[in-house]
Amino acid sequence: MGDIRHEANAELPPLEVPDVMPPHAHGWWAKYVFSQDAKYIAVQYACTALAIGLVALVLSWLMRLQLGFPGVFDFITPEAYYQFITMHGMIMVIYLLTAIFLGGFGNYLIPLMVGARDMVFPFVNMLSYWIYLLAVLVLVASFFVPGGPTGAGWTLYPPQAILSGTPGGQQAGIVLMLVSLILFIIGFTMGGLNYVVTVLQARTRGMTMMRLPLTIWGIFTATVMALLAFPALFVACVMMLFDRLLGTSFFMPMLVEMGEKLSYGGGSPIAFQHLFWFFGHPEVYIVALPAFGIVSDLIAVHARKNIFGYRMMVWAIVIIGALSFVVWAHHMYVSGMHPWFGYFFATTTLIIAVPTAIKVYNWVLTLWRGDIHLTLPMLFALAFIVTFVNGGLTGLFLGNVVVDVPLSDTMFVVAHFHMVMGVAPIMVIFGAIYHWYPKITGRMLNEAMGQVHFWVTFLGAYAIFFPMHYVGLVGVPRRYYELGEPAFISTPVGGLNAFISVAALIVGAAQILFLFNLGWSLRHGRDAGSNPWRATSLEWQTPDTPPRHGNWGESLPLVYRWAYDYSVPGAAEDFIAQNDPVTPEPPGGRL
Amino acid sequence: MMIALVLALVVIASVAFHLLSPWWWTPIASNWDYIDNTLIITFWITGVVFAAVVLFMAYCVFRFRHQEGRKADFNPENKRLEIWLTVATALGVAAMLLPGLFVWKQFVTVPDTATEVEVVGQQWSWSFRLPGQDGRLGTSDPQWMNLDNPLGVNPHDPTGTDDVIVEGGELYLPVNRPVKMSLRSIDVLHNFYVPEFRAKMDMVPGMVTFFWFEPTRTGEFEVLCAELCGTGHGFMRGYVQVVEQEEYDEWLQEQLTFAEYANAVPVEDQPTRLAERY
Ligand code: HEM
Ligand SMILES: [Cu+2]
Numbered sequence: 001m002g003d004i005r006h007e008a009n010a011e012l013p014p015l016e017v018p019d020v021m022p023p024h025a026h027g028w029w030a031k032y033v034f035s036q037d038a039k040y041i042a043v044q045y046a047c048t049a050l051a052i053g054l055v056a057l058v059l060s061w062l063m064r065l066q067l068g069f070p071g072v073f074d075f076i077t078p079e080a081y082y083q084f085i086t087m088h089g090m091i092m093v094i095y096l097l098t099a100i101f102l103g104g105f106g107n108y109l110i111p112l113m114v115g116a117r118d119m120v121f122p123f124v125n126m127l128s129y130w131i132y133l134l135a136v137l138v139l140v141a142s143f144f145v146p147g148g149p150t151g152a153g154w155t156l157y158p159p160q161a162i163l164s165g166t167p168g169g170q171q172a173g174i175v176l177m178l179v180s181l182i183l184f185i186i187g188f189t190m191g192g193l194n195y196v197v198t199v200l201q202a203r204t205r206g207m208t209m210m211r212l213p214l215t216i217w218g219i220f221t222a223t224v225m226a227l228l229a230f231p232a233l234f235v236a237c238v239m240m241l242f243d244r245l246l247g248t249s250f251f252m253p254m255l256v257e258m259g260e261k262l263s264y265g266g267g268s269p270i271a272f273q274h275l276f277w278f279f280g281h282p283e284v285y286i287v288a289l290p291a292f293g294i295v296s297d298l299i300a301v302h303a304r305k306n307i308f309g310y311r312m313m314v315w316a317i318v319i320i321g322a323l324s325f326v327v328w329a330h331h332m333y334v335s336g337m338h339p340w341f342g343y344f345f346a347t348t349t350l351i352i353a354v355p356t357a358i359k360v361y362n363w364v365l366t367l368w369r370g371d372i373h374l375t376l377p378m379l380f381a382l383a384f385i386v387t388f389v390n391g392g393l394t395g396l397f398l399g400n401v402v403v404d405v406p407l408s409d410t411m412f413v414v415a416h417f418h419m420v421m422g423v424a425p426i427m428v429i430f431g432a433i434y435h436w437y438p439k440i441t442g443r444m445l446n447e448a449m450g451q452v453h454f455w456v457t458f459l460g461a462y463a464i465f466f467p468m469h470y471v472g473l474v475g476v477p478r479r480y481y482e483l484g485e486p487a488f489i490s491t492p493v494g495g496l497n498a499f500i501s502v503a504a505l506i507v508g509a510a511q512i513l514f515l516f517n518l519g520w521s522l523r524h525g526r527d528a529g530s531n532p533w534r535a536t537s538l539e540w541q542t543p544d545t546p547p548r549h550g551n552w553g554e555s556l557p558l559v560y561r562w563a564y565d566y567s568v569p570g571a572a573e574d575f576i577a578q579n580d581p582v583t584p585e586p587p588g589g590r591l
Numbered sequence: 592m593m594i595a596l597v598l599a600l601v602v603i604a605s606v607a608f609h610l611l612s613p614w615w616w617t618p619i620a621s622n623w624d625y626i627d628n629t630l631i632i633t634f635w636i637t638g639v640v641f642a643a644v645v646l647f648m649a650y651c652v653f654r655f656r657h658q659e660g661r662k663a664d665f666n667p668e669n670k671r672l673e674i675w676l677t678v679a680t681a682l683g684v685a686a687m688l689l690p691g692l693f694v695w696k697q698f699v700t701v702p703d704t705a706t707e708v709e710v711v712g713q714q715w716s717w718s719f720r721l722p723g724q725d726g727r728l729g730t731s732d733p734q735w736m737n738l739d740n741p742l743g744v745n746p747h748d749p750t751g752t753d754d755v756i757v758e759g760g761e762l763y764l765p766v767n768r769p770v771k772m773s774l775r776s777i778d779v780l781h782n783f784y785v786p787e788f789r790a791k792m793d794m795v796p797g798m799v800t801f802f803w804f805e806p807t808r809t810g811e812f813e814v815l816c817a818e819l820c821g822t823g824h825g826f827m828r829g830y831v832q833v834v835e836q837e838e839y840d841e842w843l844q845e846q847l848t849f850a851e852y853a854n855a856v857p858v859e860d861q862p863t864r865l866a867e868r869y
């Protein structure tokens with residue numbers, strides 16, 4: 001097993017960064033508002049992300065009302081509908097999912113799980129949050145400016161994004177969106193550098209890379225990817241801002257808008273799409289890899305079993321991360337790019353399916369002969385696997401260039417990406433919150449509310465998005481304010497759409513219950529103790545719960561083993577903490 | 592316990608919905624049944640994998656759920672099993688990719704016999720241009736656009752004078768004749784999409800994109816725009832009438848050529864208002 005477990009008496013390597021206590025904050029403001037403690041920053045990130053996520057959820061209700069009951073709600077005009085989808089999509093992908101996985105879980109878990117006292121650059125880490133908050137506020141401001149937010153679709157494709165036929169195109173909406181994205185990227189880069197350097201340099205003694213919990217591998221790889229991918233979006237946003245404000249023509253060819261010839265000329269709309277998706281596809285994995293990592297740990301802990309094929313899992317994460325930089329144009333099969341690209345991008349896209357499938361196999365094989373505790377985190381992990389497998393498999397339709405031709409830009413695509421990067425990662429976020437809330441607050445979340453939340457969310461989300469594939473297969477295009485009853489539809493989809501909309505309202509309501517639970521359990525939750533799940537990884541071995549500033553009291557923990565010593569033969573308990581030096585002698589000799 | 596049952600039910604319900612629900616693609620009206628076939632292969636392979644994985648999971652949850660005294664196995668890795676699974680997956684993926692690439696080659700290889708038809712998109716309507724007697728379309732560029740020349744046909748290109756211009760969103764095509772759709776846009780991205788033809792392609796200002804197909808049955812087919820193009824996106828519709836050759840020829844006779852267009856259509860009847868800068 002090589003690196004995974006040391007002999008108990010082996011020499012531990014020295015620390016790479018000296019063990020210094022991060023400076024203590026003085027005063028209320030420095031402690032609770034402008035905190036430089038990664039744990040506070042994590043909670044700030046997560047609360048902000050959930051708050052803006054709630055806006056996106058309400059927008060999804062409004063869109064579903066329009067799609068399910070067209071013509072009933074007068075205030076949903078076509079302009080408003082396109083503004084809703086744009087803000088909903090962008091908020092969900094960037095301001096909720098990216099922020100909560102990296103800024104939220106990354107900040108909380110990285111220092112604790114690698115055995116560090118904090119992030120290596122606490123001040124920059126704090127700045128990262130405040131710039132993120134500013135980005136969110138700029139985004140929210142666009143709801144209140146004349147013309148409202150942009151309605152260009154979350155892909156912001158020029159030329160329409162900056163022309164008058166699109167809501168916010170010639171007003172402030174698009175400008176605020178671009179500025180907000182630019183701010184987000186600046187803020188993220190500050191946090192991202194921290195996460196990477198902390199994982200590489202500030203691991204405690206004995207915590208080799210191959211002993212890191214998969215959670216850290218997922219967040220680490222995703223952060224490296226984000227640091228490489230976001231600059232493409234940054235450049236695209238800056239150039240589009242120039243096109244919009246200064247009249248440059250990076251993405252604007254000569255064109256005649258509503259009968260009037262504009263002064264643009266020579267630019268390429270497709271160049272924007274390449275830049276956008278060079279960021280956009282890795283973005284899918286920036287959200288997915290932390291989810292992959294976290295869910296691996298949830299499954300191992302709650303099935304009391306080591307994750308199956310740890311090394312394969314690490315390599316799969318790294319390979320998926322690398323490959324996801326050469327598949328971007330599978331979003332552009334019908335964009336008019338040279339058709340020969342289709343061969344290349346279809347091939348690379350389907351190759352990614354192999355390491356992804358391996359991860360799925362290893363999750364379910366971890367369940368095999370486990371001791372499965374059906375706790376809330378485990379339930380959400382199972383729901384993740386179902387929705388992720390479902391959404392991953394429909395990816396094979398859309399990745400396979402020619403099959404994508406009839407399906408692209410239909411509701412099939414909407415169903416696919418919601419399943420794979422909407423519902424599936426959100427299941428992991430919920431599972432992770434139920435799992436780590438006890439460490440963050442010292443109290444358990446209420447189980448009964450959690451059960452209701454789980455069943456409604458899992459079955460409801462499946463009921464929303466599974467049938468939606470067939471709406472797309474029928475031929476219904478996405479981003480349609482109102483389709484009517486065109487002749488190509490032999491069985492009307494109206495009833496199905498109404499059903500989906502009702503399911504969406506119910507699922508949304510269940511999220512309110514969840515948010516209530518978060519607040520309620522803060523006071524009334526059962527006392528959690530320091531290690532309620534009897535888990536091995538370091539964050540559960542802190543001297544205090546919730547962990548204090550500096551995390552580890554007097555001295556850093558020493559690490560003697562990987563994070564997956566569950567149910568080790570011969571051991572007294574069914575888990576051995578990573579910092580426990582004693583390896584039991586199994587009945588049949590050493591493994 | 593309950594979750595094991597529910598997982599199994601999710602599989603059963605999904606398969607039942609797939610097989611029994613009335614929602615399925617609209618009957619095809621082009622030569623691209625190859626695409627439909629590839630789609631069917633993909634449905635089968637992915638459906639089997641989905642059912643297998645989720646049912647296996649359901650079984651594990653049922654069989655290995657926590658009970659008093661249960662202890663999990665300790666087996667970190669199993670090289671052989673992992674290699675087997677990898678190889679099997681790679682084969683499954685290849686079984687979908689290879690037919691897919693094969694059909695893609697056909698999709699992007701326009702037959703020599705195809706006649707060319709130009710589709711021009713603008714916010715939010717469709718126009719068309721068909722080659723005249725000479726069988727060729729003249730060149731075009733936005734710089735030539737004006738009231739008499741809404742599609743920007745190059746007035747100095749003699750091949751363009753006999754081109755047939757159709758504004759107003761109804762295109763006739765002869766059945767069983769391959770056509771190459773040359774796609775242009777004069778403002779933003781659009782996408783020419785007819786569900787029955789299975790094919791679609793973006794229209795990009797500043798460049799000409801294309802796809803080809805062969806209509807295989809007569810009838811009226813609705814054109815939808817499938818690329819977000821602003822507020823009117825959902826209302827940007829048109830029609831393709833696939834007809835027998837004679838009917839097509841008759842229709843073509845009635846249309847105006849580029850040369851006639853400027854003189855024939857009074858300014859107030861023209862669908863777009865164009866700046867008089869050129
Ligand atoms: C209950 C949960 C949700 C519901 C009911 C919902 C519903 C919708 C609807 C109705 C659309 C517009 C479809 C169209 O007309 O094209 C949409 C678009 C979108 N959604 Fe969601 N959504 C949900 C959650 C999420 C989540 C968690 C994500 C995170 C990835 C997400 C990402 C997106 C994106 C990226 C778009 C595309 C926006 C665009 O076309 O520009 N959604 N969603
Ligand atoms: Cu259009």
Ligand SMILES: [Cu+2]
Nearest residue numbers: 816818820824
């Ligand atoms: Cu459109």
